[in-house]
Amino acid sequence: MGRKLLLEHINVPGINTFKVYREKGGYRSVEKALKTMSTDEVVEEVKKSGLRGRGGAGFPTGMKWSFLAKPEGVARYLVCNADESEPGTFKDRYLMTHIPHALIEGMITSSYALGAHTSYIYVRGEMMPQIRILEKAIAEAKEAGFLGKNILGTGYDLELYVQPGAGAYICGEETALLESLEGKRGNPRIKPPFPAIAGLYGCPTVVNNVETIAAVVPIINDGGEEYAKIGIGRSTGTKLISASGNINKPGVYEIEMGITVEDFIYSDEYCGGIANGKRLKAVVAGGSSVPILPANLILNLANGEKRLMSYESLSEGGFITGTMLGSGGFIAFDEDQSVVRNTWNFARFYAHESCGQCSPCREGTGWMEKVLHSIVNGTGRPSDMDLLVNVAKQIEGNTICPLGDAAAWPVASAIRHFRDEFQWYVDNPELSQKQNYGLAHYADPLPVLETIEN
Amino acid sequence: MLRVEDTAAVEFSTELLAKCSEIISRYPEGKQKSALLPILHEVQAVFGWLSANSMDKVAEILNIKDIEVYEVATFYTQYFLKPQGKYVLEVCRTGPCCLVGAEKLMEYIGEKLGVKENEATADGLFSYRGVECLAACGYAPVLQIGPEYTFYENLTPESVDKLIEELKSK
Ligand SMILES: Cc1cc2nc3c(=O)[nH]c(=O)nc-3n(C[C@H](O)[C@H](O)[C@H](O)COP(=O)(O)O)c2cc1C
Ligand code: SF4
Ligand code: FES
Numbered sequence: 001m002g003r004k005l006l007l008e009h010i011n012v013p014g015i016n017t018f019k020v021y022r023e024k025g026g027y028r029s030v031e032k033a034l035k036t037m038s039t040d041e042v043v044e045e046v047k048k049s050g051l052r053g054r055g056g057a058g059f060p061t062g063m064k065w066s067f068l069a070k071p072e073g074v075a076r077y078l079v080c081n082a083d084e085s086e087p088g089t090f091k092d093r094y095l096m097t098h099i100p101h102a103l104i105e106g107m108i109t110s111s112y113a114l115g116a117h118t119s120y121i122y123v124r125g126e127m128m129p130q131i132r133i134l135e136k137a138i139a140e141a142k143e144a145g146f147l148g149k150n151i152l153g154t155g156y157d158l159e160l161y162v163q164p165g166a167g168a169y170i171c172g173e174e175t176a177l178l179e180s181l182e183g184k185r186g187n188p189r190i191k192p193p194f195p196a197i198a199g200l201y202g203c204p205t206v207v208n209n210v211e212t213i214a215a216v217v218p219i220i221n222d223g224g225e226e227y228a229k230i231g232i233g234r235s236t237g238t239k240l241i242s243a244s245g246n247i248n249k250p251g252v253y254e255i256e257m258g259i260t261v262e263d264f265i266y267s268d269e270y271c272g273g274i275a276n277g278k279r280l281k282a283v284v285a286g287g288s289s290v291p292i293l294p295a296n297l298i299l300n301l302a303n304g305e306k307r308l309m310s311y312e313s314l315s316e317g318g319f320i321t322g323t324m325l326g327s328g329g330f331i332a333f334d335e336d337q338s339v340v341r342n343t344w345n346f347a348r349f350y351a352h353e354s355c356g357q358c359s360p361c362r363e364g365t366g367w368m369e370k371v372l373h374s375i376v377n378g379t380g381r382p383s384d385m386d387l388l389v390n391v392a393k394q395i396e397g398n399t400i401c402p403l404g405d406a407a408a409w410p411v412a413s414a415i416r417h418f419r420d421e422f423q424w425y426v427d428n429p430e431l432s433q434k435q436n437y438g439l440a441h442y443a444d445p446l447p448v449l450e451t452i453e454n
Numbered sequence: 455m456l457r458v459e460d461t462a463a464v465e466f467s468t469e470l471l472a473k474c475s476e477i478i479s480r481y482p483e484g485k486q487k488s489a490l491l492p493i494l495h496e497v498q499a500v501f502g503w504l505s506a507n508s509m510d511k512v513a514e515i516l517n518i519k520d521i522e523v524y525e526v527a528t529f530y531t532q533y534f535l536k537p538q539g540k541y542v543l544e545v546c547r548t549g550p551c552c553l554v555g556a557e558k559l560m561e562y563i564g565e566k567l568g569v570k571e572n573e574a575t576a577d578g579l580f581s582y583r584g585v586e587c588l589a590a591c592g593y594a595p596v597l598q599i600g601p602e603y604t605f606y607e608n609l610t611p612e613s614v615d616k617l618i619e620e621l622k623s624k
Contacts, residue, residue: 126598185525
């Protein structure tokens with residue numbers, strides 16, 4: 001069994017209440033930080049931990065915190081990104097639903113470290129039940145003296161509020177999120193200035209993902225060095241993986257970084273293998289935005305070594321043979337799934353969610369969707385695959401925010417690795433409407449299950 | 455699009471006005487515009503949708519221009535700019551859910567209700583629409599029903615039948 005830092009007590013009855021959470025050792029990090037550590041010392045521990053942002057980009061959290069500008073007399077803000085809208089990702093919802101105080105505790109300790117006195121948790125508006133849960137948890141923490149004025153008699157003041165979004169994937173992008181929090185449309189801002197200099201209301205601001213903030217709790221309790229002992233290389237600690245698609249046990253798993261992808265998919269501790277006795281065709285390992293890989297490349301690196309669940313190993317091989325850990329949204333496709341259809345579905349998603357500010361993204365995502373739609377429906381042309389690759393290239397790197405890249409990569413990678421399936425749709429317009437292309441040569445090369453010990 | 459032809463007057467109850475003030479108090483002085491999204495959710499929960507008049511009222515409360523409210527209301531997908539069925543079944547239609555049958559399920563709901571996407575049933579009780587990933591892909595297929603966005607997971611035709619019966623008898 002891997003170590004659990006975030007989900008250790010998830011099955012304890014009543015862990016969603018302050019009382020039980022506290023009995024299980026909750027809020028120790030607040031006491032330790034506020035009573036015995038300076039703000040710089042807290043930042044230093046987070047740096048030592050090697051923690052990297054869990055929202056998708058993987059930027060080192062301690063470093064991000066140390067970039068925060070601290071002009072005299074200007075408010076600073078910590079904003080938690082609980083917009084969680086990346087297809088395939090549902091870990092933040094899980095954490096907030098079952099163990100909300102882990103996030104509240106992390107927010108208090110982190111706000112202290114950054115010198116923030118008002119902090120917001122921006123939750124996507126569809127998560128109204130989670131908003132209610134968090135509001136209740138905040139009220140309980142306040143009642144117990146962990147929020148409000150003069151917390152635990154230390155002189156530190158903090159107010160914490162939950163802010164709902166209203167349905168827009170783009171508001172997960174941190175500057176769009178800040179615009180939305182200011183009561184505007186979610187249009188990403190041109191950077192620089194970065195939020196660390198001019199964020200919410202033009203004040204220095206740190207935006208961090210739910211899981212990142214929750215991870216600050218064990219880091220302060222046990223020390224950054226202890227945290228860094230878990231994991232592999234620059235992928236320290238544990239990571240929540242949202243597993244979905246055609247597996248036996250979909251759900252949220254906390255893994256120690258560095259386990260093999262094979263173990264994650266096939267062992268009973270995690271996904272429990274492919275559902276209905278089928279075989280694995282492909283995986284999107286880090287949420288819809290990252291490149292899709294065929295089974296053989298997700299299980300093994302190009303040199304034949306086993307691929308690991310870590311930032312480095314998943315991206316090994318660059319975009320030729322690798323992918324990315326992203327937000328940890330792990331989507332498995334069995335042999336009966338159509339990669340072409342899923343690529344169209346994702347393209348439709350990005351076209352729908354583009355905020356429309358920059359023309360390569362606005363026009364390009366719509367164009368890719370149309371072309372893919374015609375391929376899926378048996379009216380594609382032989383030149384369409386090259387056209388799609390070309391449009392994807394024109395978008396990539398030419399936009400205000402990374403949504404453009406996020407829309408381009410899934411299309412480009414699907415054509416790179418599954419071109420013959422696209423070709424088959426174009427060559428067999430009628431057959432492709434009745435039958436799937438199948439597994440072809442993407443099969444997982446494993447003698448399934450036999451090689452795995454639990 | 456905005457339904458400017460709808461001119462029915464709206465009255466905000468004292469509870470709703472009190473809720474608006476509480477929300478405004480969460481932000482620094484002068485930053486009351488931040489209250490816009492949460493207040494629109496509250497207004498929609500009361501009226502079922504956002505009429506032009508109700509938005510103008512919100513603009514007045516927040517001391518911002520009407521257009522600032524319309525801009526926001528038209529950008530975000532959760533706000534309804536015309537009246538809906540009493541229960542809007544919002545079914546996730548994104549990739550991971552489709553791997554385990556979301557498209558078929560949505561077809562089933564359409565047939566069952568006998569309406570097209572975004573149309574209300576004759577009794578005004580139901581409508582349905584596809585929405586994007588609801589961060590519940592591991593429990594797919596899923597749907598949600600506002601204004602509290604109650605969640606229904608691992609759906610089957612049978613569980614959908616049951617849900618619709620339950621809502622009808624409420
Ligand atoms: C289109 C787009 C959507 C994003 N959605 C999310 C999201 O839902 N949740 C999240 O934490 N980060 C999301 N991000 C990443 C944020 O911009 C930002 O990097 C992150 O919140 C930083 O927190 P972290 O360093 O703790 O990961 C998104 C980025 C882009 C470009
Ligand atoms: S890349 Fe797309 S989503 Fe991002 S700012 Fe430009 S148009 Fe908007
Ligand atoms: S794809 Fe349906 S909830 Fe994520």
